Amino acid sequence: MGVGGSQHATAIRDVAAGDIPQIAAIHRAELPDDLCALLGQKFLERIFYPELLRNSDAALCADDGAGVVGFVFFSSNEQFLRNLVMRYSHRILWYGLPNLRKPWFWRYAVEAVMLLAVKDDRLRGSELVYIAVSRARQHAGIGSSLTRVGLAELRQRGIGRCWVKTLASTPLNVEFYEKLGFRQFKSHLGRVYLSLDVATVSDSR
16 A cells, blocks of 8 residues: 655555564654663564564554655554563563663653553453654654554454553544544543444555
8 A cells, every 4th residue: 555645655564574673763763752662772673573573463564665664563462561571571671771770760660560450341452552653754644544554454354443542641642543533432540542443444455
């Protein structure tokens, strides 16, 4: 699927292992306050995204011919993050060493643990785990296209529900998801939770 005009046309395609360094760089640039980003490029490249790719229902990127300019990952593995922490706890601590004396790092870490502990029957189906688009290519419909194609793939796989959480302090993010058909159903720890009936999504490839 192509996005954008001829000068900056992009193709939506499946993520390959070789895309992970570029995806990690975009993650750190566009989501700098995210705990995974704070653990650094090597953590994202060597642990987080290889594991997320293996546990994804859909993993897509936008490629403009010169490289990856955006990505989205969906996963219905409810134990993914817990298993990641259990399996790589020592390496996660190692990657976190430069930040261990910074109070804000611990605040993010505690919030992450509390979010992992959330139990809610509505958190079923496939989670939109991460989405990001390079700053220079934002506001061109790439994020929307990535999400729509991903949702269509979920529908083709028989997944009936998709949900996402985003910071309540970023109303533009909430608006982005609502324009795609997501509806708010929960607020917790400064996050807004939204969900979508995947059956309403049409094929986009």
